[in-house]
Amino acid sequence: MRVNFTVNGRQQEADDVWEGESLLYVLRERMGLPGSKNACEQGECGSCTVRLDGVPVCSCLVAAGQAEGREVVTVEGLADFAKQRAEHGGCASGACGSEQGTSLQDAKQWQAKGTDSQTGEGGELSPVQQAFIDAGAVQCGFCTPGLLVAADELLERNESPSDADIREALSGNLCRCTGYEKILDAVRLAAARQGEAV
Amino acid sequence: MDFLRPASWEEALAAKAEHPTAVPIAGGTDVMVEINFDHRRPEYLLDLNRVTELQDWHVGAETVQLGASVPYTKIMENLRAELPGLALASHTVASPQIRNRGGVGGNLGTASPAGDAHPALLAADCEVEVESQARGTRLIPIDAFYTGVKRNALEPDELIKSVHIKKADGPQQYSKVGTRNAMVIAVCAFGIALHPETRTVRTGIGSAAPTPIRAKAAEEFLNAALEEGGFWDNGKIITPSVAKQFAELCSGAANPIDDVRGTANYRKHAVGIMARRTLGWTWESYRSGKGRGAEGAA
Amino acid sequence: MAGTKTTTGAPTDVTQKHNKGGIGESTLRPDGTLKVTGEFAYSSDMWHEDMLWGQTLRSTVAHAEIVSIDTAEALAMDGVYAVLTYDDLPAEMKNYGLEIQDTPVLAHGKVRHHGEPVALVAADHPETARRAAAKIKIEYKELPVITDEASALAPDAVLVHEGRDDEYIKWVSHPNIVHNQPIIRGDAEEAAKKADFVVKGEYTFGMQDQAFLGPESGLAVPSEDGGVDLYVATQWLHSDLEQIAPVLGLPEEKVRMTLSGVGGAFGGREDISMQIHACLLALRTGKPVKIVYNRFESFFGHVHRHPAKLYYEHGATKDGKLTHMKCKIVLDGGAYASASPAVVGNASSLSAGPYVIDNVDIEAVALYTNNPPCGAMRGFGAVQACFAYEAQMDKLADKVGMDRVEFRQLNAMEQGTLLPTGQPVDSPAPVAEILRRVKARPLPPERQWEIADGDADVRELPGGLSNTTHGEGVVRGVGYAVGIKNVGFSEGFDDYSTAKVRMEVINGEAVATVHTAMAEVGQGGITVHAQIARTELGVQQVTIHPADTQVGSAGSTSASRQTYVTGGAVKNSCELVREKVLEIGRRKYGSYHPAWATAELLLEGGKVVTDGGEALADLAELLEDETVEIEAEWRHRPTVAFDKRTGQGNGHVQYSFAAHRAVVEVDTELGLVKVIELATAQDVGKALNPLSVVGQIQGGTTQGLGVAVMEEIVVDPKTAKVRNPSFTDYLIPTILDTPTIPVDVLELADPNAPYGLRGMGEAPTLSSTPAVLAAIRNATGLELNKTPVRPEHLTGT
Known part of the structure; x- marks a missing residue:
């Protein structure tokens, strides 16, 4: 079957999709967006977390056909998503994608945007992404994309979360490397920087 | 495999009538796991995401009509006062990401004894509204809904539309044992609802019998004991011996198995502990008039 | 290489320009930005135009003769390009293995464990491949299963491996x-x-899984020369290569391996998983083949931590001095050897722990059974022993009537102490000090779950969001443990690494490139390599070349050894490059300044400077268009094998020590546990990157917590089949299960190691588990001789 939906502001189309394919598979294998990760494919690890019409979901548990006509934000689009949110006054989850939309012009930027070295350094990052690097919250990095999407959504609805709030919001995202301490540090750091910026 | 995408409830019923083997998919949190792990290859997937009325709820005078696909997150956020037990149960479902997708329709459709919503639905009392194109709507009392291991009272051409749940008239509680502090499938679970209007207590037990069950003997015992001691009126602390007996009867109602998640003996034991504790919490809430009982549980 | 142009996800150079800092500074990861933007390509992200998908058909029974295999129906399916069984293997060599080549690439005549690979399919879509695999008909004749010591060692026991x-x-x-x-x-x-x-x-340690998040995966691309390019996630490229090439019937130079992004390892990628299978399918079909395991298959796709039975006896005098220790450690190696021999060596030689015990009688064995194969996992044999000897220390301290920490300190090893093997510990061993530090830390506040109105925040209580207690039945406990782990490969193994370092001028700036075959699995090795290059070569910009087999072996990313050994190799090669650069300088400028001949010269801030700080030349001007490149091997001090009968011998090169204090709260009625705090202290010799060091300690600590309270692969003793191969039933700690982990890092230099550093990745995994167990025992009064502890054990149900 054919599936059409919007990813990071760009209209995307996939053909010959097998009906049992997940949104995760289509993103990774058909749209060249492997940032969302395939750690468990059973909704237990959160590494495939994306925003579906603004709502954080496990993309491994969304049938590709269910995404038809909907808005998806992945880790690849997170920096622009956060930037748009900041520019448009921090719209609530759900509204950012489908209501206002990202113009095609804007949307193309995230892919076309060059970085000045092969580390990707110099590209614009969202506050949560920068905080994960700065706090040492990234080791192998396989859980990182899902955690970033979840943490970004937490800070969107709760500007100054308590530690218990952070733990609850990220309790669907497994990490095997860090013991989570530096992930907590990163979210605290992002929240603090967000607070300073306001 | 065919992917059916009805745009309305009527179309969904028509599709189900035409393809009774079609597997409904809404949140996908059960079905997609089975597909990803090659445990299931349905001939048809029937996507219910575009049927918007399944995402709605209506708070009436006596009941809440809860659409089958209302995500658990929405229940937690919006229906904590009306459906405190179910809101607590919703909070124990898997992870935030799963709670954003899954709803009670999936739990009811799968009818796994481990579904988190069942004990809360049993305790609150409700009717499941199902519909087929051929015969229209019928309401199935929750007590008659679970018919066997992962089996329910649905006919092959029927779909679950909503659940009509009695609004809480007293405190409700919900507890679930898992071997992790988040994102865990129930080893066993317990729901309790006080119904001061009818001066009854209802219960629900999950993962401790082939189907979700009520502990009816425990309920009857407690109803009689509360009546006899005038507890509903005098608001006294429930006698420890009554609480103990209630817990033992709940434990006795369980008919669990040994599996990789826990032993039968542990499950029976844990049901008793949860029964005693949740009775304590709800009764304390009732007698101190502290509202409807969802507080204290984050 | 054919079709390289359309391969996406192949790793490229990673250049760090803006992140200054030499050793000892918490510089940030060179791959950090790629990892937070989703651009970092893991092995499962590899993609190639026209690629096929490989699927493995695995045995559904644990022990059986294969009577017949019928692949006809699968081969006839549309979209299927190849179906391979043992009979299709192209070379004489049909087995592989880390230490013993006992593992068939595809089962031959017999399967020895549940989930053993029997056949392979390549098809144009993963679903086609799965359907085809399901159509392969295998007839098994089941054999009795060997599942434990008794069934393995019975006189008439069926042999898992004959001949x-x-x-x-x-x-x-x-x-x-x-x-x-x-x-x-x-x-x-x-x-x-x-x-x-x-x-x-008598103690029992359950089977733990590494549970790295990135599943086994990779892409094999056939090349025009009849060879293959393999992109894969592994811990040791060259060890893989030595096992892959003979089975393919290819010389090693025709199997070009490149390390793809690795989503964690923890020992689980020491062994071959899909590497050979993907190459076989690619060579057979002439098309690129991608294999990605799902989580279910991953549980069958790699070895696990050896479950163990441990029998210990300790004695002490009434003033608390240890008199002797006897122990027998029985490790279940499962169906194939993997790293079992080395695990036995570690378990036995470290079985006494970090204590002075002059009289020991030790035996460790690994069994062949029909259980899942077991091998390397973080802590490698030392973990199981630590769980047991630390329980013994508590019991003995109680009997003597001493404080448990003081008892340990009284018997603690120091520099100079002899190990059971007779080998002296020849660098600092601050065992008593790390115990003192974790004990001295203030305890976390009690009843931290209480919120306004006497209500409880269940997130702070055992059971968490499941709302099982509001404080009822909750009892606090505190426990301590300390452990010793060897660093590097022991027992006479030639443990070396290779580094190629280049210095050149780009855009007017002297820059360095580091090329090793070290597997970066998340530990931060590449961060450290860039720091070493900056420190030794005085440059800012360092490029990390992708790890591949075009450079000499780096050895494995395991045994806490990479910063020591490949770090040492990078340092060594940098020093050699520096010497060459200085030679060029002397040649060019030697006659202008006497310091070129007389002073000790360093490279700092892009210049050649004297040890007095005087700048002699700018590196960019000195080098101009010259490139200095050195590839050199480096090895640590040699070790020897243990005597096979007495176990004596200087088998280890270095040790790592960590201590933990666990504070737990136990719901004693429901048997649920919440760990409140896991304070730790560890000597790391020298923290090359303090941020990474703390991250390693916290991560290792959490894996120890996992096996204390939840993690276990459950194998049915009747059938030897795995009962919980999924993340639904094999549970690892979530962020709500993981406590605050305050870390105290000591830096007592080991004079024999580069920069004085101590390999440190594994030690925190050792003492974390027994500390949590001790705390649960303290809270409940139960003996608890098995880990993980389950609610059944705590409630007696």
Whole structure:
């Protein structure tokens, strides 16, 4: 079957999709967006977390056909998503994608945007992404994309979360490397920087 | 495999009538796991995401009509006062990401004894509204809904539309044992609802019998004991011996198995502990008039 | 290479320009930005136009003869390009293995464990491949299963491997024993007579899974020269290569391996998983083949931590001095040897822990059974032993009537202490000090779950969001543990690494490139390599070349060894590059300044400077268009094999010590546990990157917590089948299960190691588990001789 939906502001189309394919598979294998990760494919690890019409979901548990006509934000689009949110006054989850939309012009930027070295350094990052690097919250990095999407959504609805709030919001995202301490540090750091910026 | 995408409830019923083997998919949190792990290859997937009325709820005078696909997150956020037990149960479902997708329709459709919503639905009392194109709507009392291991009272051409749940008239509680502090499938679970209007207590037990069950003997015992001691009126602390007996009867109602998640003996034991504790919490809430009982549980 | 242009996800150079900092500074990861933007390509992200998908058909039974395999129906399916079985293997060599080549690439005549690969399919879509695999008909004739010591060593036991001719067979008493290692020092029997107190214990350690998040995966691309390019996530490229090439019937230079992004490892990628399978399918079909395991298959796709039974006896005098120790450690190696022999060596040689015990009688064995194969996992044999000896220390301290920490400190190893193997510990061993530090830390506040109105925040309580207690039944407990882990490969292994370092001028700036085959699995090795290059070469910009087999072996990313050994190799190659650069300088400028001949010269801030700080030349001007490049091997001090009968010998090169204090709260009625705090102290010799060091300690600590309270692969003892191969039923800690982990890092230099550093990745995994167990025992008063602890154990149900 054919599936059409919007990813990071760009209209995307996939053909010959097998009906049992997940949104995760289509993103990774058909749209060249492997940032969302395939750690468990059973909704237990959160590494495939994306925003579906603004709502954080496990993309491994969304049938590709269910995404038809909907808005998806992945880790690849997170920096622009956060930037748009900041520019448009921090719209609530759900509204950012489908209501206002990202113009095609804007949307193309995230892919076309060059970085000045092969580390990707110099590209614009969202506050949560920068905080994960700065706090040492990234080791192998396989859980990182899902955690970033979840943490970004937490800070969107709760500007100054308590530690218990952070733990609850990220309790669907497994990490095997860090013991989570530096992930907590990163979210605290992002929240603090967000607070300073306001 | 065919992917059916009805745009309305009527179309969904028509599709189900035409393809009774079609597997409904809404949140996908059960079905997609089975597909990803090659445990299931349905001939048809029937996507219910575009049927918007399944995402709605209506708070009436006596009941809440809860659409089958209302995500658990929405229940937690919006229906904590009306459906405190179910809101607590919703909070124990898997992870935030799963709670954003899954709803009670999936739990009811799968009818796994481990579904988190069942004990809360049993305790609150409700009717499941199902519909087929051929015969229209019928309401199935929750007590008659679970018919066997992962089996329910649905006919092959029927779909679950909503659940009509009695609004809480007293405190409700919900507890679930898992071997992790988040994102865990129930080893066993317990729901309790006080119904001061009818001066009854209802219960629900999950993962401790082939189907979700009520502990009816425990309920009857407690109803009689509360009546006899005038507890509903005098608001006294429930006698420890009554609480103990209630817990033992709940434990006795369980008919669990040994599996990789826990032993039968542990499950029976844990049901008793949860029964005693949740009775304590709800009764304390009732007698101190502290509202409807969802507080204290984050 | 054919079709390289359309391969996406192949790793490229990673250049760090803006992140200054040499060793000892918390510089940030060179791959950090790629990892937070989703651009970092893991092995499962590899993609190639026209690629096929490989699928593995695995045995559904644990032990059986294969009567027949019928692939006709699968081969006839549309979209299927190849179906391979044992009969299709192209070379004489059909087995592989880390230490013993006992593992068939595809099952031959017999399957020995549940989930063993039997056939392979390549198809144009993963679903086609799955459907085809399901159509392969295999007829099994089941055999009795060997599942434990009793069934393995029975006189009439079925042999898991018949006709063994490996180097270990002559030392074992039964062919179902892979390897055994006795260690005898002093006279335990005699010393026992002097003991005022003796404690005996029998302990059980469950099968733990590495549960790395990135599943086994990779892409094999056939090349025009008949070879293959393999992109894969592994811990040791060259070890893989040595096992892959013979089975493919190719010379090693025709199998070009490149490390793809690795989503964690923890020992689980020491062994071959899909590497050979993908190459076989690619060579057969002439098309690129991608294989990605799902989580279910991953549980069958790699070895696990050895489950163990441990029998211990310790004695002490009434003033608390240890008199002797006897122990027998039985490790279940499962169906294939993997790293079992080395695990036996570690378990036996470290079985006494970081204590002074002059009289020991030790034996460790690994069994062949029909259980899942077990091998390397973080802590590698030392973990199981630590769980047992630390439980013994608590019991013995109680019997003597001493404080448990003081008892440990009284018996703690120091520099100069002899190990059971007779080898002296020849660098600082601050065992008593790290215990003191974790004990001195203030305890976390009690009843932290209480919120306004006497309500409870369940997130702070055992059971968490499941709302099982509001404080009822909750009892606090505190426990301590300390452990010792060897660093690097022991027992006479030639443990070396190779680094190629280049210095050149780009855009007017002297820059360095580091190329090693070290597997970056998340630990931060590449961060450290860039720091070393900056420190030694005085440059800012460092490029990390992708790890591949175009450079010499780096050895494995395991045994806490990479910063030591490949770090050492990078340092060494940098020093050699520096010498060459200085030679060029002397040649060019030597006559202009006497310091070129007389002073000790360093490279700093892009210049050649004297040890007095005087700048002699700018590196960019000195080098101009010259490139200085050195590839060199570096090895640590040699070790020797343990004597096969007495276990004596200087088998280890370095040690790592960590201590933990666990504070737990136990719902004693429901048997649920919440760990409140896991304070830790560890000596790391020198923290090359303090941020990474703390991250390693916290991560290792959490894996130890996991196996204390939830993690276990459950194998049915009747069928030897795995009962919980999924993340639904194999549980690892979530962020709500993981406590605050305050870390105290000590830096007591090891004079024998580069920069004085100590390999440090594994030690925190050792003591974390027994500390949590001790705290649960403290809260409940129960003996608890098995880990993980389950609610059933705590409630007696």
